Amino acid sequence: MGYKDLLTLKDLSAKEILDLVSLAGKIKKNPMKYSNKLKGKTLLMIFAKPSLRTHLSFDVGMNELGGHAIFYDLKDSTLGKKESVKDFSKVIDGYADIIMARLYGQEDLESIAKYSEVPVINGLTDDYHPCQILGDLLTMKEKFNNLKKIKVCYVGDSNNNVTHSLIIACAKLGMNLVISGPKKKKFMPNNEIVSGFKFKFEPDVKKAVKNADVIYTDTWMSYQVSKSEKKERERILKKYQVNSAIMNISKKAKFMHCLPAHRGDEVTDEVIDSKRSIVYEQAENRQWSEMAVLLKLMKK
Numbered sequence: 492m493g494y495k496d497l498l499t500l501k502d503l504s505a506k507e508i509l510d511l512v513s514l515a516g517k518i519k520k521n522p523m524k525y526s527n528k529l530k531g532k533t534l535l536m537i538f539a540k541p542s543l544r545t546h547l548s549f550d551v552g553m554n555e556l557g558g559h560a561i562f563y564d565l566k567d568s569t570l571g572k573k574e575s576v577k578d579f580s581k582v583i584d585g586y587a588d589i590i591m592a593r594l595y596g597q598e599d600l601e602s603i604a605k606y607s608e609v610p611v612i613n614g615l616t617d618d619y620h621p622c623q624i625l626g627d628l629l630t631m632k633e634k635f636n637n638l639k640k641i642k643v644c645y646v647g648d649s650n651n652n653v654t655h656s657l658i659i660a661c662a663k664l665g666m667n668l669v670i671s672g673p674k675k676k677k678f679m680p681n682n683e684i685v686s687g688f689k690f691k692f693e694p695d696v697k698k699a700v701k702n703a704d705v706i707y708t709d710t711w712m713s714y715q716v717s718k719s720e721k722k723e724r725e726r727i728l729k730k731y732q733v734n735s736a737i738m739n740i741s742k743k744a745k746f747m748h749c750l751p752a753h754r755g756d757e758v759t760d761e762v763i764d765s766k767r768s769i770v771y772e773q774a775e776n777r778q779w780s781e782m783a784v785l786l787k788l789m790k791k
Contacts, residue, residue, distance in 0.1 A: 493507065494507070495610055496604045496611040496612070496613075496788070497610075497611075497612045497622075497788065498597075498601060498621075499597075499619045499621055499659070500619070500621045500624065500659045500663070504663070505664050505665075508625070508660060509664070510787075511625055511780065511783045511787060512625060512628045512629050512783075514787065515626075515779040515783040516629060516633070518783060518786075519629075519776075525555075525556055525782070526557055527556075528556050528557060528786055528791045529553065529556040529557050529785065529786070529789060529791060530558065531558070532553075532557075532559070532588040533558065533559050533561065533586065533587045534558060534559070534560040534561070534588070534590070534591060534785070535560075535563055535586065535587035535589075536550070536562050536614070537565060537590065537591070537592040537603075538592075538614075539593065539595055539599075540594070540595065540615065542615075543750075544777050545593050545614045545615060545622070545777075546562065547778075548778040548781050549778075549781055550562070552779075552782040552785065555782065556786070565594075576602040576606060577606045579603070579606075580602075580603050581606060581607075584608045584609055588609055589609050589610045589612070589788060590603065590610070591611075591612040591614045592611065592613070593615045594615070595616065595617055596617065597613075597617065597618040597619060600616055610788035610789065612784060612788065616652060617652060617714070618655060619684075620652040620653050620655075620749070621656050622780060622784065623656065623777065624653070624660045625780035625783070626773060626774075626778075626780040626781075627657070627747065627773060627776075628660060628780075629776045629779060629780050631643070633772070634745060634769065635704060638664055639664065639665050639666060641667065641704040641705060642668075642669065642703050642705070643657070643661060643666060643667065643668050643705045644668075644669045644671060644699050644700045644705065644744075645669070645708065645709075646672065646696055646699065646700065646731050646737070647671075647708045647711060647731040648672060648710075648711045648713070648728060648757075649670045649672045649678060649680050650677060650679055650680060651713045652713075653709050654670065654680055655684045657707070658680060658685045658688050658690050659688050661690065662688035662689045662690060663688075669692075669693055669699045669703070670693070670699075671694065671696045671699030671700070671731065672694065672731055673727055673731075674694045675727075678727070678728070696730065696737065700737055700740050701740055702741055704743060704744060704745065705745050705746075705747055706733055706737065706741070706745070706747070707746075707748070708733045708748055710751065710753050710757055711724045711725065711728045711753065712724065712753065725756060731757070733746065733757065733758045734759045735762060738767065744767065745767055745768075746758070746763065746768040746769065746770070747770060747773055748763065748768075748770045748773070749773065750773070752770070
């Protein structure tokens with residue numbers, strides 16, 4: 492294994508990504524086999540952003556591996572107030588065996604990893620969301636088996652952590668990924684983040700979703716987006732809403748969303764509640780993929 496931490500999927504080879512997806516599938520099929528793998532080990536979960544799936548999936552996952560998880564909210568922390576990142580990270584080394592951090596800045600995560608001797612997992616930053624995409628890949632593999640033979644179409648605001656990590660993973664695995672959204676810099680993937688990773692951009696959503704196996708979207712209002720932008724973003728992105736008309740262009744397509752969803756904005760109730768929606772399977776698969784990451788980083 493060529494990585495100590497999971498900060499971004501850029502650091503993993505295609506084989507390493509597929510190994511994690513494969514292990515996640517094995518854990519899901521037979522969780523009892525892994526129930527004591529991390530017995531006596533402690534995961535520290537650091538949160539700067541609110542969370543449902545990241546918090547519960549890591550907490551439950553660590554528990555099912557026989558370990559213990561601690562929730563640590565940065566709003567009550569000494570970090571950046573009375574304590575440096577270096578001291579903060581070195582102190583954690585004495586208490587925890589592995590760290591998961593859900594932060595705003597990628598640079599903050601990298602600083603913790605720089606000074607920490609224990610493995611560090613990116614639970615989400617503004618730039619990347621690797622654990623989400625590992626869960627998504629498991630979900631797609633369960634539905635379609637051969638990842639290289641499917642077409643994934645991401646629709647809407649694509650300047651976000653999910654799209655960036657999806658682009659990186661799909662490019663590394665040789666998957667067919669089409670991004671569809673407004674041809675404006677603020678809505679397109681950040682080129683500084685995804686430079687060198689191949690994907691197709693098609694602003695015409697009807698062309699983009701044709702023959703898609705997966706139609707994927709995310710909120711138009713990511714955590715770092717100001718609420719004052721909401722009306723303008725709704726106006727610009729409205730034509731990229733995933734509704735029945737869009738889904739019917741490719742009748743074989745499954746619908747995916749990393750959640751939380753803003754129903755009525757990026758997706759309609761009719762779509763997210765339909766039989767073609769696999770969003771709750773995605774959510775569950777976060778746990779299995781994160782359990783695989785925990786085991787790999789802990790070399791178990």
